[in-house]
Amino acid sequence: IAQAQAQVxxxxxxxxxxxxxxxxxxxxxxxxMFEDVVRGANVMLYVLMGAxxxxxxxxxxxxxxxxxxxxxxxxxxxxxxLALGSRRGRLVRQLLTESMMVATIGGAVGLAVAFVGxxxxxxxxxxxxxxxxxxxxxxxxxxxxxxxTIVTGMVFGLAPALGLTGSGLHGSxxxxxxxxxxxxxxxxxxxxxxxxxxSLAVILLVxxxxxxxxFVSLQKVEAGFEPKLVTTFEIHLPDTRYAESESRIQFHTRxxxxxxxxxxxxxxxxxxxxxxxxAYHGWxxxxxxxxxxxxxGIQVRVTEGDYFKALGISFVEGxxxxxxxxxxxxxxxxxxxxxxxxAFGDRSGLSERVRxxxxxxxxxxxxxxxxxxxxxxxxxxxxxSHSQYGDNRNWALIQTVSTTTERPDLIRLIRxxxxxxxxxxxxxxxxxxxxxxxxxxxxxxxxxVLMSAFAAVALALAAVGLYGVLxxxxxxxxxxxxxxxxxxxxxxxxxxxxxxxxxxxxVIGIAFGLGGxxxxxxxxxxxxxxxxxxxxxxxxxxxxxxxxxAGLAVAVPAWRAxxxxxxxxxxxx
Numbered sequence: 329i330a331q332a333q334a335q336v337x338x339x340x341x342x343x344x345x346x347x348x349x350x351x352x353x354x355x356x357x358x359x360x361m362f363e364d365v366v367r368g369a370n371v372m373l374y375v376l377m378g379a380x381x382x383x384x385x386x387x388x389x390x391x392x393x394x395x396x397x398x399x400x401x402x403x404x405x406x407x408x409x410l411a412l413g414s415r416r417g418r419l420v421r422q423l424l425t426e427s428m429m430v431a432t433i434g435g436a437v438g439l440a441v442a443f444v445g446x447x448x449x450x451x452x453x454x455x456x457x458x459x460x461x462x463x464x465x466x467x468x469x470x471x472x473x474x475x476x477t478i479v480t481g482m483v484f485g486l487a488p489a490l491g492l493t494g495s496g497l498h499g500s501x502x503x504x505x506x507x508x509x510x511x512x513x514x515x516x517x518x519x520x521x522x523x524x525x526x527s528l529a530v531i532l533l534v535x536x537x538x539x540x541x542x543f544v545s546l547q548k549v550e551a552g553f554e555p556k557l558v559t560t561f562e563i564h565l566p567d568t569r570y571a572e573s574e575s576r577i578q579f580h581t582r583x584x585x586x587x588x589x590x591x592x593x594x595x596x597x598x599x600x601x602x603x604x605x606x607a608y609h610g611w612x613x614x615x616x617x618x619x620x621x622x623x624x625g626i627q628v629r630v631t632e633g634d635y636f637k638a639l640g641i642s643f644v645e646g647x648x649x650x651x652x653x654x655x656x657x658x659x660x661x662x663x664x665x666x667x668x669x670x671a672f673g674d675r676s677g678l679s680e681r682v683r684x685x686x687x688x689x690x691x692x693x694x695x696x697x698x699x700x701x702x703x704x705x706x707x708x709x710x711x712x713s714h715s716q717y718g719d720n721r722n723w724a725l726i727q728t729v730s731t732t733t734e735r736p737d738l739i740r741l742i743r744x745x746x747x748x749x750x751x752x753x754x755x756x757x758x759x760x761x762x763x764x765x766x767x768x769x770x771x772x773x774x775x776x777v778l779m780s781a782f783a784a785v786a787l788a789l790a791a792v793g794l795y796g797v798l799x800x801x802x803x804x805x806x807x808x809x810x811x812x813x814x815x816x817x818x819x820x821x822x823x824x825x826x827x828x829x830x831x832x833x834x835v836i837g838i839a840f841g842l843g844g845x846x847x848x849x850x851x852x853x854x855x856x857x858x859x860x861x862x863x864x865x866x867x868x869x870x871x872x873x874x875x876x877x878a879g880l881a882v883a884v885p886a887w888r889a890x891x892x893x894x895x896x897x898x899x900x901x
Contacts, residue, residue: 395485420490536782555762570722577718596730597638617671647693659717660692663693665695794834
């Protein structure tokens with residue numbers, strides 16, 4: 329790529345010197361075809377893959393924690409087995425088999441849910457998501473799911489299996505199971521796993537929060553035009569039947585006149601490229617000013633009819649194109665504010681003559697800036713009339729039709745009018761202008777929706793995991809809490825004992841989660857707009873949400889702890 333780019337740069341430089349009027353501002357950038365097809369979607373997909381992996385990890389930690397808690401109650405059973413001569417490997421295989429059964433059932437249910445939800449996912453996917461139409465269930469997907477199921481079942485079932493079949497089980501025959509289960513090490517392991525779940529949930533919630541704020545900022549971008557009640561479509565004229573510029577100009581004029589006659593149509597126009605659709609037709613502008621020549625790159629837009637009125641683009645000064653602006657008359661053009669500032673500074677710019685595309689144009693008007701992209705980027709633009717510039721080439725114009733009210737039947741009526749002019753032509757890609765604008769932020773919306781779904785699942789799993797750990801701890805400390813209450817411990821003290829443990833786990837989880845979110849957030853940078861990935865408001869809000877949900881998870885076990893009957897607890901030993 330580098331060698332080819334160097335050769336093309338040399339050719340481009342030579343052409344710029346030989347043909348400065350037309351080639352001075354032309355540049356060529358070579359990219360791999362893969363990059364051109366993917367167009368940055370790979371970053372989003374990697375982020376979402378990481379998010380789904382985090383959800384999987386939380387689920388596995390949850391099941392692992394459950395296996396540890398469940399295994400404590402079976403310590404005496406395994407101790408008896410070992411004492412009777414059972415090999416440790418035999419017990420490990422049994423526990424791994426149970427773990428694999430849980431993983432297999434979970435994988436099967438997950439596949440069923442994914443099969444049902446796939447069409448919804450594809451409906452949300454942006455057009456810019458390369459090869460989305462090829463996404464579906466196949467042998468590769470099933471093999472991947474099977475591999476993930478086996479690996480997670482083995483990895484997260486192995487640790488509890490080894491722990492529950494250790495040499496220390498012989499001691500469980502001489503001690504009560506309940507006292508063994510309350511060991512400090514066991515509680516610490518379960519607390520660490522619960523804190524890990526909270527941390528992972530924090531990472532996903534922060535990511536979802538950042539994408540949400542970014543998406544809201546994108547929707548507030550001032551585009552400089554009004555997309556509501558505007559319908560767009562394309563009509564491509566074949567060169568064989570529209571070889572002459574006069575026939576092409578006449579066609580667009582007749583079509584727009586007939587479209588305007590449709591009831592409810594406010595205005596009709598056309599352009600060579602729609603706003604917020606990115607750069608297109610980048611040429612160079614030159615102006616011989618009093619202090620020397622001014623030159624810069626500019627976006628060229630060929631328009632026809634009431635284009636500015638249809639999109640609500642306001643005029644700052646001067647006039648729009650008129651019927652007298654035809655081929656052979658003085659070449660006139662309209663600049664946007666950005667172009668006027670670059671070319672003329674504080675000067676008006678009206679009646680000035682600029683050179684673009686090898687042609688000299690007289691500036692007759694100045695319009696407001698219109699966003700080049702959905703991010704609100706502004707670029708200098710020059711608008712020329714198709715009626716005057718239609719002999720340059722067969723321009724593929726995009727029609728813009730604004731209506732006073734919503735007209736679901738508008739395209740049908742436009743097809744009827746088009747058939748009256750040329751029945752062989754078709755209306756291509758009819759779209760609402762709001763959909764055109766929304767398409768430009770579809771990738772961000774897709775990432776935000778999926779990340780939010782992952783975050784919601786992660787939050788629920790973390791809350792369940794925390795609740796499970798605390799509930800199990802309360803049940804295992806049933807005898808201890810009964811003794812405390814028998815010795816006069818107040819209800820608030822019992823609450824404080826349980827709540828302190830839950831609060832400690834939550835605080836540690838939040839702290840590590842915020843640190844992980846800061847690291848993970850760097851991968852979100854390319855998907856965000858007008859917000860820092862280290863946004864303190866988002867971090868504080870997520871910490872508050874996690875603390876609130878954790879408080880609800882802690883409340884039930886804490887309340888159960890206060891309901892312990894001392895007499896029953898003492899008799900249970």
